[in-house]
Amino acid sequence: MVDNNQLLRFTTAGSVDDGKSTLIGRLLYDSKSIFEDQLEAIETTSKKKGHEGVDLALFTDGLRDEREQGITIDVAYRYFTTPKRKFIIADTPGHIQYTRNMVTGASTANAAIILVDARHGVIEQTKRHAFIASLLQIPHVIVCINKMDLVDYSEEAYNEVISQFEEFSSKLLVKDIRFIPISALLGDNVVNRSKNMDWYQGAPLLHTLETMHISSDINKVDARFPVQTVLRPQSDEFRDYRGYAGRMASGVLRKGDEITVMPSGFTSKIKSIDIFSGEVEEAFAPMSVSITLEDDIDISRGDMIVRSNNKPEAQQDIEVMLCWLNNSPAKPRAKYTIKHTSNEQKAMIKEVLYKIDINTLNRSSDDTDMAMNDISKVRIRTTKPLMVDPYRENRTTGSIILIDDATNETVAAGMVV
Amino acid sequence: MSKYYLNYLDELESEAIFVLREVWAQFQNPVILFSGGKDSIVVTHLARKAFYPSKIPFALMHVDTGHNFPETIKFRDDLIDSLGVQLIVGSVQESIDQGRVAEEKGKNATRNALQITTLLDAIESNRVDCAIGGGRRDEEKARAKERFFSHRDDFGQWDPKNQRPELWNLFNGQQFEGEHFRVFPISNWTEMDVWNYIKRENIQIPSLYFAHEREVVWRSNSWIPNSEFLKLDEGEEVVTKKIRFRTLGDITITGGIESDADTVEKIAQEVSAMRQTERGNRSDDKRSETAMEDRKKQGYF
Numbered sequence: 001m002v003d004n005n006q007l008l009r010f011t012t013a014g015s016v017d018d019g020k021s022t023l024i025g026r027l028l029y030d031s032k033s034i035f036e037d038q039l040e041a042i043e044t045t046s047k048k049k050g051h052e053g054v055d056l057a058l059f060t061d062g063l064r065d066e067r068e069q070g071i072t073i074d075v076a077y078r079y080f081t082t083p084k085r086k087f088i089i090a091d092t093p094g095h096i097q098y099t100r101n102m103v104t105g106a107s108t109a110n111a112a113i114i115l116v117d118a119r120h121g122v123i124e125q126t127k128r129h130a131f132i133a134s135l136l137q138i139p140h141v142i143v144c145i146n147k148m149d150l151v152d153y154s155e156e157a158y159n160e161v162i163s164q165f166e167e168f169s170s171k172l173l174v175k176d177i178r179f180i181p182i183s184a185l186l187g188d189n190v191v192n193r194s195k196n197m198d199w200y201q202g203a204p205l206l207h208t209l210e211t212m213h214i215s216s217d218i219n220k221v222d223a224r225f226p227v228q229t230v231l232r233p234q235s236d237e238f239r240d241y242r243g244y245a246g247r248m249a250s251g252v253l254r255k256g257d258e259i260t261v262m263p264s265g266f267t268s269k270i271k272s273i274d275i276f277s278g279e280v281e282e283a284f285a286p287m288s289v290s291i292t293l294e295d296d297i298d299i300s301r302g303d304m305i306v307r308s309n310n311k312p313e314a315q316q317d318i319e320v321m322l323c324w325l326n327n328s329p330a331k332p333r334a335k336y337t338i339k340h341t342s343n344e345q346k347a348m349i350k351e352v353l354y355k356i357d358i359n360t361l362n363r364s365s366d367d368t369d370m371a372m373n374d375i376s377k378v379r380i381r382t383t384k385p386l387m388v389d390p391y392r393e394n395r396t397t398g399s400i401i402l403i404d405d406a407t408n409e410t411v412a413a414g415m416v417v
Numbered sequence: 418m419s420k421y422y423l424n425y426l427d428e429l430e431s432e433a434i435f436v437l438r439e440v441w442a443q444f445q446n447p448v449i450l451f452s453g454g455k456d457s458i459v460v461t462h463l464a465r466k467a468f469y470p471s472k473i474p475f476a477l478m479h480v481d482t483g484h485n486f487p488e489t490i491k492f493r494d495d496l497i498d499s500l501g502v503q504l505i506v507g508s509v510q511e512s513i514d515q516g517r518v519a520e521e522k523g524k525n526a527t528r529n530a531l532q533i534t535t536l537l538d539a540i541e542s543n544r545v546d547c548a549i550g551g552g553r554r555d556e557e558k559a560r561a562k563e564r565f566f567s568h569r570d571d572f573g574q575w576d577p578k579n580q581r582p583e584l585w586n587l588f589n590g591q592q593f594e595g596e597h598f599r600v601f602p603i604s605n606w607t608e609m610d611v612w613n614y615i616k617r618e619n620i621q622i623p624s625l626y627f628a629h630e631r632e633v634v635w636r637s638n639s640w641i642p643n644s645e646f647l648k649l650d651e652g653e654e655v656v657t658k659k660i661r662f663r664t665l666g667d668i669t670i671t672g673g674i675e676s677d678a679d680t681v682e683k684i685a686q687e688v689s690a691m692r693q694t695e696r697g698n699r700s701d702d703k704r705s706e707t708a709m710e711d712r713k714k715q716g717y718f
Contacts (some may be wrong), residue, residue: 007425035691074580077554078559086425088605100582107584215422233471241470247435247586276466284421288434288467298685301442305690325582339587342442401587408591410581417554 021149025056455549507539639672
């Protein structure tokens, strides 16, 4: 049994042609994560469709429509484990009309795999994927230069893609970018080191994923504890127990810490941090705990417990990068429900500052309509203050969604600037 | 828990607890769908942890096909007693008696599909606005696309192509009257994770999961338990084998595997070496390539 190993969530964006499904199929197949009955099912379907050999890509297509059309239309989650780590793949489609799915998959990822066809080099789609990874602040980006077998495993072709990529990625905010030359179809540098590319000194993809340092991806500095619910057992044993239940969004809280409750501003000290098995000395992200305080103060869902010497900003006018997710476009000055951690308020989009063309990264302030898949910088006004941090510092307290009360649908996702 | 990071089981546990607390905060009348299987037992265990030192603030709902393993029912009743929570039973037999559904006919008839009506009736008559399930995304291809908070319309139907986007940990449980949600706190767990967790937490599970001697019949590539509901076909023969079950469902369709694994340790070991998915022994999934998706659209678990 594997113990003490970590969970790594990564996202893959790509289209039918760049070999994304084949790459995932290869990772799962070579790491022995595909079961015999699944393989049999894929073999049967491959034969029915008249494909030669087994089409590993079929493994990642789930819904009836997707299988019929041979495309991925939604985010699908895949799982595999190696002796070193457990992995969750958010597999998303790569075409521009699926930007919202890519954003969804990217929102929880530690790492992004961007596929580039070695024959074609960096294309618009590559830039789009890199931009989304940067916008969603995915800490690690791995550019897999695929189909190396079709360019005679040429180091020159590999270097050409790197220089193309670096030319525009200098404008993006990605901390860690790596490049790996692979052939997903033949398995070069996916799980096993390629014998065809001696010039490549780096690790194969799986080894890179297994060893990448992810412990520092979570903000360890700013202690933020959004209260989800209050636990009041009312039993004889716990008559006066009043625990604030939630999950640490970032940072560390310890027993005895001086805390402030936002937005009320009341202060107290942490009396205990409890989990089912007993008390713990400290809580850090992403632990789910129950916190009790020395003083009896009024705290409810939506409030945030923070360290008194390090508070987020309580804001009512918030600038966010907003990705529109819904079929019906944004209505000017319409009211939406805004969700931020456990807090829920009403909000209005006051102003669209500019829209980003995600292929060129150009800003346009003339076209301020927001339709599905558009990404714009907007100013939002909320009825009550939200305790926000900039998204680039804190992915949990820097993110919001908008819900249309007329349909109850989640219509937009935003990152606090 | 040193160095300020969690190992993967702690992280999965924390995520599930977070989801369960969101359910409690966002819904008026949630229930846990309890089948007596390991996944719903793990969800119930997680709910205990999520609300401790309070009791689990939800009822458990069991859809009873009438074709049960007696062990499952005893296990269910003991657990309810020890937790001190309410049990709601939706009975497929009652649905049949009331004419809401008709028994399937033919050789492979089961009550599997009939459960959908009973489940939806129980949800409606108990005014349940959220049913928490033990579904996992690794189980089946349609489930791989399932959200943590999964919307059902007022006919209880799932619309897989029109799901609400789910970003970060911001779950949208807003709904109109008559609609409900299915919530899956262990979406990100695999079968292996569940077994490792059961082992680590020393969670009690029904004896059916452990290798035991049982009368069985070889049918559709697995050992179907002999029971009063089983009709033998020509050429079929009841034999006694040492078997265990990887999943628990209706006794007429849940196939066992030959095994000597009689402890959780041995089961975890056996599972890690398995070359077949756990639902590979469920004849309900074998009816067509999209059997699960089709049932889920109608309101299945």
